[in-house]
Amino acid sequence: MTKILLIDDETDVRESVSRVLEREGHTVQTAENAEAGLALAKNGNFDILISDVIMPGIDGVQAIRQIRNSHPDMKIIAISGGGNFGRRAYQPEAITTTAYLQAAVEAGADWVLTKPFERSELVDCVNELITATKQ
Amino acid sequence: MASLGKTISGRITLGVLAIHLLVLPTLYFGLVFLLKESNEEMFLNGSRGHARFLADSLERIKDPEDDAEIIDILDSVVLSGSGVFAELIGENRRLMSSLVEKSAADLYQEDFRIGEHDDEVYYIAVPVFLGDQNVILRVGFDEAPLWEQNTSAYKNGLVIIGIYLVALIIMLPIIGRRVVKPIKDLQRASRDIASGALYEHLTVESNMVEFVALAEDLERMKSRLIGMNEQLGKEIEERRETELERRSLERQLQHSQRLETVGTMAGGIAHELNNILVPIILYADIAIEDLPEDSPIRADMERVLSAAKRAKSIVSQVLTFSRKMVSSEYSAVDMANVVRDSVELLQASIPPSVTLDVGIARNCPKVLGDSSLMNQLTLNLCTNALQSLKNGTGTVQIRLDTASADPDLSKTHPTLADRDLVRLTVRDNGSGMDRATQERIFEPFFTTRGVGEGTGLGLSVAHGIVSDLNGAIRVESALESGSTFSVYFPALDGEVTTSAGITPG
Numbered sequence: 118m119t120k121i122l123l124i125d126d127e128t129d130v131r132e133s134v135s136r137v138l139e140r141e142g143h144t145v146q147t148a149e150n151a152e153a154g155l156a157l158a159k160n161g162n163f164d165i166l167i168s169d170v171i172m173p174g175i176d177g178v179q180a181i182r183q184i185r186n187s188h189p190d191m192k193i194i195a196i197s198g199g200g201n202f203g204r205r206a207y208q209p210e211a212i213t214t215t216a217y218l219q220a221a222v223e224a225g226a227d228w229v230l231t232k233p234f235e236r237s238e239l240v241d242c243v244n245e246l247i248t249a250t251k252q
Numbered sequence: 253m254a255s256l257g258k259t260i261s262g263r264i265t266l267g268v269l270a271i272h273l274l275v276l277p278t279l280y281f282g283l284v285f286l287l288k289e290s291n292e293e294m295f296l297n298g299s300r301g302h303a304r305f306l307a308d309s310l311e312r313i314k315d316p317e318d319d320a321e322i323i324d325i326l327d328s329v330v331l332s333g334s335g336v337f338a339e340l341i342g343e344n345r346r347l348m349s350s351l352v353e354k355s356a357a358d359l360y361q362e363d364f365r366i367g368e369h370d371d372e373v374y375y376i377a378v379p380v381f382l383g384d385q386n387v388i389l390r391v392g393f394d395e396a397p398l399w400e401q402n403t404s405a406y407k408n409g410l411v412i413i414g415i416y417l418v419a420l421i422i423m424l425p426i427i428g429r430r431v432v433k434p435i436k437d438l439q440r441a442s443r444d445i446a447s448g449a450l451y452e453h454l455t456v457e458s459n460m461v462e463f464v465a466l467a468e469d470l471e472r473m474k475s476r477l478i479g480m481n482e483q484l485g486k487e488i489e490e491r492r493e494t495e496l497e498r499r500s501l502e503r504q505l506q507h508s509q510r511l512e513t514v515g516t517m518a519g520g521i522a523h524e525l526n527n528i529l530v531p532i533i534l535y536a537d538i539a540i541e542d543l544p545e546d547s548p549i550r551a552d553m554e555r556v557l558s559a560a561k562r563a564k565s566i567v568s569q570v571l572t573f574s575r576k577m578v579s580s581e582y583s584a585v586d587m588a589n590v591v592r593d594s595v596e597l598l599q600a601s602i603p604p605s606v607t608l609d610v611g612i613a614r615n616c617p618k619v620l621g622d623s624s625l626m627n628q629l630t631l632n633l634c635t636n637a638l639q640s641l642k643n644g645t646g647t648v649q650i651r652l653d654t655a656s657a658d659p660d661l662s663k664t665h666p667t668l669a670d671r672d673l674v675r676l677t678v679r680d681n682g683s684g685m686d687r688a689t690q691e692r693i694f695e696p697f698f699t700t701r702g703v704g705e706g707t708g709l710g711l712s713v714a715h716g717i718v719s720d721l722n723g724a725i726r727v728e729s730a731l732e733s734g735s736t737f738s739v740y741f742p743a744l745d746g747e748v749t750t751s752a753g754i755t756p757g
Contacts, residue, residue, distance in 0.1 A: 133531035136538060171523070198526030233564050234531030236537040 119143045119247055120162060123152035124180060125169040125196070130232070134167065137236050138243065151175035158184050163191060165246060170197040170221050178220045185225030192246040195221035198232040260435065261428025268424055272417065280413050287405040292366055295374075295398045301378045302334055303391045310340070316383030322347050329391060336373055337392030342385055352392060361390065371397055434458035445474055453684060456650055475606070504664050511694055511715065518696050524566045529567070532560045569709040582721070584618040584744055585626055587674055592651050594630040598638075605645040606638060613653035617743035619674050620722045629717045632710040633678040633737050639701060640682030640735060651677040655740065665724045665740075671741040680735040690727055714739075 121143050125131050128149070135145040146161060148154035151174055154161055158166065166184055170177035181193055218229045228242055257263060308390075317653050325348040326338035339348040342635065352373055362377040363369065372391040378388045434456045441456075456467040536557040543550040595610050630650075637648040654677040663671035685693065685700070692698045694715040698710030718725040718739055729735035 127527045127530075129531035130527055133534040137534050140538065198523040232526040233533050233560070233567075235561075236534050239534075 119164045119243070121145045121165045121167060121243070122158055123147045123153060123167045124149075124151060124163065124172070125167075126150060126172045126224040127169075134239065137239055139239055141243070143243070145157045150152050150188040151177065155183060158188065158191075163188075165192045165194065165243060167194045167196060168221075170195050170218060174235035175252075178224045181221055190250075192228075192250060193226045194242060194246070195226040196228055196230045196232055196234070200202075201217070224226060229242065231241070259432070261425060261432045264428045264431060265424040268420070272420060276413055276417070280409050280684070284406055284409045287409070288402050291398055291401045291405070295366065295395075297394075298334075299374060299376055299391070299393045302393075303378050303389065303393045306338065306391060307378045307380045310380050310382060312390060313382075316385065319345070319347055322382075324348060333389050334393070336394045337375070337390070338389055339390040340380070340382070341390065342382070344388040350392075361388075366395055366398065372399075393730050433620050434460065434463040434467075438463070438470060442470065445477065450550065498658075501663065507691065511712075514695055518570045525563065525567045529560055533557065533564070536560060566707055566709065569707070569713045582620045582622055585621045585623045586616075586618050587626060587652055587676065587741070588612050588616050590623055590626040591650060591676065593629055594627055594634065595650065597631065598634055602638060603644055605643075606641060607647040609647055609649040611649075611651045611653075613651075616652055616654060616674055617672060617745065619721070619723075619741040620744055621741065625717045625720075629714050629739065630678075632714045633676070633739070636710050636714075636737070637680035637682070637735070638679050640680045640684070642683055645735075646681045649677070649679040651675075651679075653677075654743065657740070661724060661726070661740065667722055668724055668740055668742060672745065673740045675744050676741075677736060677740040679734065679736040684731040684734050685727075685729040686731055690729055693727060694725075 429755040696712040
């Protein structure tokens with residue numbers, strides 16, 4: 118069972134993403150800002166962090182950098198409502214994203230998803246990261 | 253014509269006439285007086301000479317007592333017609349030959365002046381020695397011819413003065429005109445200059461120094477005028493150009509500021525919409541999964557999902573317009589390949605009534621960019637061109653070549669000046685655009701197409717891509733003759749380091 122921490126300031130995003138991941142059999146805990154997320158990450162033993170990048174207060178890039186430092190093994194997915202060219206986002210030669218997502222990758226994110234992602238994109242991405250952890 | 257007193261020739265005429273009215277009577281009376289004097293002098297001299305001659309003839313006779321001889325001599329005066337009266341008066345005798353009344357002739361012995369006594373006869377008395385006697389010879393001359401001479405002198409003088417006046421009156425305007433002509437010439441020339449015929453030569457047909465000097469002065473003035481005129485014209489032209497340039501720059505600045513504002517706004521809205529679309533897409537997907545295969549709601553939910561995906565695509569295009577890319581994500585792109593790929597895609601979808609005319613220059617340098625974005629840019633420009641064609645018929649010309657920035661482009665995009673540029677041109681012979689449309693053509697959601705034919709995002713996405721790549725996009729268009737979109741990218745020279753994109757971990 119995979120434990121996932123989800124940080125996003127949008128309630129609808131938190132709830133819909135949680136629903137999708139829980140249906141896949143994962144455990145999801147949510148935080149509505151980076152401060153709350155960092156507090157949860159300290160005690161909880163999460164496998165994957167999914168964090169929005171642009172948020173009020175501490176922004177996602179800082180949160181990702183802190184968690185990467187404290188949890189080197191945790192897989193991190195950055196999500197943001199930046200530019201999106203569908204599945205091409207997964208092809209390195211054609212990646213286009215915002216400076217924020219670029220910064221998130223530099224801060225330690227393993228993957229980026231641009232909103233609005235489809236259900237399959239989200240599920241595939243999480244599954245791939247779980248497989249990578251097991252290897 | 254101006255009244256006589258107000259023109260130069262009129263004044264000269266009047267002046268000369270006034271002088272003549274003063275001078276001519278004086279001249280006339282003086283002349284006539286002199287004539288009269290000289291006539292009288294001649295008359296007197298003639299008369300005296302005659303009387304003397306008569307006296308000499310009498311003194312020479314042999315017999316002073318012979319009255320018959322004396323009478324003969326006296327008669328010769330009257331008979332020759334030079335006198336009208338001759339008389340010899342002695343102590344005791346009186347001999348006489350006369351054409352006048354004797355009583356009248358006896359009244360006076362001698363006249364002191366011509367015209368005395370109203371008798372029209374001038375009497376002269378001369379003492380004569382006749383033998384041993386002292387006698388008096390009295391001779392009378394007719395004054396009438398003298399009076400006639402004087403009268404005709406008056407008349408002739410008047411006639412001469414009259415002829416002179418008439419000639420003067422005829423000549424004066426001619427002389428006046430001759431004097432005034434050079435002035436009129438100069439006046440005409442000045443008028444020509446005033447009315448703008450600056451290059452007419454200023455001449456005057458006169459050898460009068462003043463006029464020649466005046467003409468020279470005017471010519472000099474004209475030359476300076478021409479010089480000043482040209483300088484002023486040049487300055488006005490320069491200012492006009494500067495003003496036009498300033499306005500054009502202002503316009504472009506406003507345009508790009510507007511696009512930037514719209515872009516920022518569109519980006520913000522797109523970001524919010526993306527957040528909203530996440531739950532819509534995810535919940536719809538879950539709902540579809542949960543519904544039985546045959547549920548009618550399932551189809552509805554699928555529509556919700558597909559609508560949401562369409563929304564996502566539109567938002568994504570808006571973001572392309574508004575987004576500021578990170579340049580490190582770019583790599584060297586061969587535009588020739590991009591154009592070929594795009595054309596291949598288009599060929600499959602265009603009707604046979606449309607001709608795609610593709611020209612790709614050899615050895616076009618690469619440009620820094622993103623091939624999928626470049627592809628989208630090319631496709632967007634071509635799609636716009638295809639949609640502009642009237643009745644779906646026409647030609648879309650696609651050209652890829654190298655170029656350099658013209659002055660306009662250098663001004664609006666200083667980074668492109670003095671660089672090799674790669675130029676992509678998409679030209680259609682469709683309906684074209686008016687100026688107002690051209691102004692707004694790159695704004696998101698601005699469209700001239702009918703409902704359902706376009707989102708109004710294609711060209712704003714193209715603009716976004718070009719701006720991100722530090723390129724320039726320009727449109728030239730005329731209603732009914734088509735539009736040309738030109739895109740300029742700085743050409744890459746030498747090696748380009750391809751930045752590492754985001755690689756999955």
